[in-house]
Amino acid sequence: MGIGQVASAQAAPPIPTEIEGPIEDWDNVNRILRVAGIDVLVSGRTTIVSPTADRRTARDGLVLGFNGWFKGPFLPGRSQRGFIGGTAIAIGTWDPTGGPLGTGIMVADDVFTEPAENVVLGVITSNLCSTPNCDGETDFIRGSNGPVMLPIDDRRMPANDIRVDSGFALDLTSADLVGVPYGMEGYYGDRNVATPDGANEKALHYFILDLTGPLDAFLANKDMHEVAVERANCRVGDELAIRGAVHSPLEPDGTPSDTVGSAKGVIQANFVLPNGNSVTRFSTDIVPDVAPGPSATSTFQLQTNLPNCPTSVEVLWQPDIGSTEPFATTTTDVDVRL
CATH class of the missing domain: 2.40.50 (OB fold (Dihydrolipoamide Acetyltransferase, E2P))
Structure with a gap:
């Protein structure tokens, strides 16, 4: 076999495909989702999500079938079943011989669905x-x-x-x-x-x-120190940015009751990179909220350059660097972007 024959026999690399558009129909027999007039093949390997749920791990832990997800009971206030009439974003590859007619079809790796945005x-x-x-x-x-x-x-x-x-x-x-x-x-x-x-x-x-x-009077855990993360974003090869807030204990009416104050201490972030290395970073950028009266809430920011991104981060509000008794801790997922 010559060099030319070897080259022609090699399989062509998969062609990436993506579509965003209205969900027109779901064919449960052939497992085909029609999006903006284009057929999309869904398999057991396809990840199917909405803004707050995953088909495989829906709220009660039971796996929903494809038909139950796409064309099941009416969502509240909607006149079409499931996500029909809503929007889908499907990402996958092109199968040149797939589909019911063998003439080619998009095969989905990931499908995002919502009724509207x-x-x-x-x-x-x-x-x-x-x-x-x-x-x-x-x-x-x-x-x-x-x-x-x-x-x-x-x-x-x-x-x-x-x-x-x-x-x-x-x-x-x-x-x-x-x-x-x-x-x-x-x-x-x-x-x-x-x-x-x-x-x-x-x-x-x-x-x-x-x-x-700030809504100090309505905080659910107003009698304790607390730390919360509003967002944690990381761009691969660039920067991890964490933004959140802390609050010190309050009286039932929402007035501060702690002499420590919310603008004291340091923010510590612990995380593990994909290569297994554990990393710790600190920030003293803690700024009190501006409110009509005294507020027990302060916001913080922590930014650090990283070669790779963690998938989650533990955030501690510490009295000072090196403390072993934090005021409060929380763990959150990181939104990783390429």
Whole structure:
């Protein structure tokens, strides 16, 4: 066999493919998802996620079937089953002989799905909260004099707990939130739902609802030191950037009760790089929040150059460098970007 014959017999490298568009249909027999008129083959190796859930590890730990995910029960406030009519981002490769007709098809490695991408930044104009997460039977929150905002109660895309933007958990029981700025991510329903405040209307269904702080009086763990990470981003070969907040103990009414103060100490970050090396970095960039009165909350930043990125990081709020008794600790995933 000549050199030319060897070269022609070698398999061509896979051709990468990607599509973002509306989800038109799901063929459960052939496992084909139609996105913007293009057929996408889904297999057991395909990772399928929404903004807050993975098909393999949905909220209750049970694996959802493909049909249950794509074309199952109606998501709250929607008139089409599952994610039909929503948006998908599929990433994979081209199989030139695949598909029902053997004429070629895109094979998905990863599929991201959501009903829509609706984002609202506004101000809360009315609310009633009887539970810590404001999700009781009669609880509601309205923003900017618009429709009611409801948490998504579906294992395929469950709502996160409401938090202050610094990342701290809140206890909103009996809270008056009128005038508080907020950010919401989710979707605007296309059919009316009965709302807790007695209306019957289309609603904003959220998976994220963050309130802008400081909201010291509503902190769930106000009687203790606490550290939270708002975001941890890392770009491969460049920089790890961590932003978060700390708060010292407060009285029940939200006034500071700790002489240490939240702007004292150092932030310590511990993480392990892909090569197994353990790394520790410190930051003293802790700045008190500006509030109408004394605030027990401060924000911090930590930045460091790295050749590679960790997938998670442990963050400690320490009295000083070398301390073995931190005020508070937390662990968070790192958003790694190439």
